[in-house]
Amino acid sequence: MDEKLEILLKWAAEVGISDSETYQTQSHPPLTCLGHSLYVSHFPEAGGRGLAALRDISKGELILRVPRSALMTRETVLKDERLSNALNAHSSLSSTQILSICLLYEMNKGRSSWWYPYLMNLPISYDVLATFGEFEKQALQVEDAIWATQKAVLKAELEWKEANVVMKELNLKPRLLTFKAWLWASATVSSRTLHVPWDVAGCLCPVGDLFNYAAPGEDLNFKMQSSSFGNYPCVNGDDPIDVLDSEQLDFHSERLTDGGFEEDVAAYCFYARRHYKKGEQVLLCYGSYTNIELLEHYGFILNENPGEKIFIPLESELCTSNTWPMESMYIQQNGEPSFALLSALRLWATRPDQRRSVAHLVYSGSQLSVENEALVMNRILKNCNFVLKNLQTSYEEDNLLLRDIEKLQDSLSSLQLKNVLASSTGQIRSFLEANCLERGESSSVEMLSSSRNIIQAVGRWRLAIQWRLSYKEALINCRSYCCKVIQTIPFQND
């Protein structure tokens, strides 16, 4: 195990973090906070560093407890009078800006920070959308995703400028005043904080933030999709239709995460969300996110994401003929249209004077007629084709590009960049040019290949391509879904 991590786990034991229920009865803290239920391991395909089961773990077992005193929150850091006085004069800063400032303030203290063992184990950089350069942003191709990136970058810049005033007053080291340092701090807050009831900014939770992410299960996801219908849709002014029992909703939304702060034990407690076999990665559900949201807040995407939502252009008449919220009308990653999208289209494909009489069928999810269903499927098919045709590259081209990027990443790690530079064409060449790595420009290939910046930029570019590939795949799946339904409708109604 690396030395920094060993120091963290020893410190964590000293401050009362434990993966054992019996820890509190011992007179001396053990040398590590883990060793009963969990150990730190590496999962290249699912989050990198993460926590694995040290033994078979049953669903619902308490697997980690982090006392309130070990959590890094605004409240704990602001016990520092100098920081608290400085921040008092800047009341317009948001809670997350303040927590990011707290983090940089502690970084500025270096070894004398109480959290030093924790701080030195934080990632050195992140791939959240706000860190995307122009090239990676454009590589997303889809307007909504480019817009989300632009917004994330502008927001980060604005928040940094506002926070910098107070950080300068606090005399933070120049390297902690840079936009790069701000991106690091705000991405740490965005990707690692957990919810606490007393602070909307949440908390940084040593060791507890080593759990990687798993999306909510299919069953839960269905309920969460349903919950987005919670506005109770109406048909042109009809009475609201009760689509889901509100108690059911509460029950399921409570179960969105597998950990929480518990007042009675004054600790953040983590429970196993399912049974784990010894050696398996133990995962935590941070909530339900689309892939672009995962990229925005956490800097990764899931190849199989039950929370994915692909939006296709819809006729304005469709949007006004029902009151389903726009965000509930989407295509899922497996290609199936959401319940709301199907329902809205079935109504749209019905004559306006007949809509009221078929509303109950629509809201129970029934097909209305062969003709209606064919109209609906053809409409979705046409819109998917429209989107796919208007993107700059095809799914197949993106797959080839992804393989080239993977080769580029290999060459960066095996010092063969010279060969790549000499033979680069097309998109790889454009990327290298955008990152000032034109052929022959560098005198030292080794220096280049060890450059962290280029490795990070390639990683983000790859993420952008993976994102657009998964987007296109969902639309292609949707086309197949529609064709299949069109082929089977007459038989269903025989």
Ligand SMILES: C[S@@+](CC[C@H](N)C(=O)[O-])C[C@H]1O[C@@H](n2cnc3c(N)ncnc32)[C@H](O)[C@@H]1O
């Ligand atoms: C709370 S941290 C989890 C621990 C983290 N892997 C570490 O080394 O510190 C969240 C970050 O882990 C990574 N991550 C978590 N779950 C992931 C997953 N399923 N796939 C890829 N990356 C994941 C992302 O970089 C995310 O921002």
